[in-house]
Amino acid sequence: MSEKVDRDEDFEAFLRRRSMLPGHGGPAAADHEPPGDLDDIVLRKARQAITQPPQMPLYKAPRWALPVALAATILLTFSILLNVSLNTRRNAAASRNSPAAPAAALTKRAPAPIPPPPAAEPARESQLAAATVTTAQAAKSAAPMAKSREDNAARASESAGATRDPQVWLKHINALRAAGHEVQADAELRRFRAAFPDYSVPPASEPTK
């Protein structure tokens, strides 16, 4: 019992003195202090911390920069989209109202037409008929070549048919029939009808039954 009381008294004494060492004034007298160079290091660090300016980034955007940049981006994007949309609608309306629009559109879509061969004049037509008559024999001998040439000519005349004078074309057909080139004349007639479907063909140009 007395031992416990002694221990309590010791403890209370320690709480008052804050030192276990007898004969010493307190902890400060019992031990040592930090060396001077350690003091210098700490004080130098403390001085540097308040004398050196805080390291600032090269550029610090103000607080309002981000929202303003976002708003500007959205506005710009919206205006570009609106402008593109309005232009598209305006062009579409203009193309609907314009009378030449279908042709222009057709021109845009179709390839450029092959320039037609020059329209044959009457004199030239007769020369051509004569030449055809004189070379008929040679043409017969060279039938395959003539055939291919015929096809080429047919294609050329087909493309040229749209712009050829129908009366001149019919005269040419008649001349072919007169020269006895019925096959050529029939082919020309078919092309003529394809080019001018509403044109009434005179009986002279019709194939002989």
Added chain:
Amino acid sequence: MTQDDDGELMLRYARGDMRAFETLYGRHRAALYRYLSRHTRNLETASDLFQEVWSKVIVSRERYEPRAQFRTFLYRIAHNCFIDYCRRTAVRHENSPAQEEDWEGSFPGPEQERPDARAEQAQMMARYRAAIAALPAEQRDVFLLYEESGLSLEEIASISSVGMETAKSRLRYAVAKLRAALGSDEPSTQAMPFPAPVQEPGT
């Protein structure tokens, strides 16, 4: 200027007053150094931790708010720095001969000029330090905080994250063991390490 002005000194230092810091540092440097050197029993380690503690004080000057005593703030940092040091190094406080020699030679007594008095004091200090080193880590921490920092038991309990009664109980046990060790002729020299950090389940 009284101890109560520590917080104000810290605020003045945060505003750029170096003299305020010098005053503050002068007040606490010795006790803090003793706290760390007794804990680590290695002057080099104590010096490193001492620098670390003051560096943290310097860095945290802008955030400092004098809600509690500056000493509480300072020794909380010191306590945490020491705990971190123990975890980093998984330190076991066995004293090497070189450390003991370093330790012994660094304590000049007030009666150093008298050889017999010096020998007597050195002997007592050796037993005292050995007895402190032999304390369980929690008891040693509470004891050193109480002896060196001048903090109340309530503040020490707050720093150690324990209740006040626990802190007082640890201190009572520490004092009893030190009393017993100082009264005996053969002080214990086996150091008691800080317990390893408790692993959370699942980690």
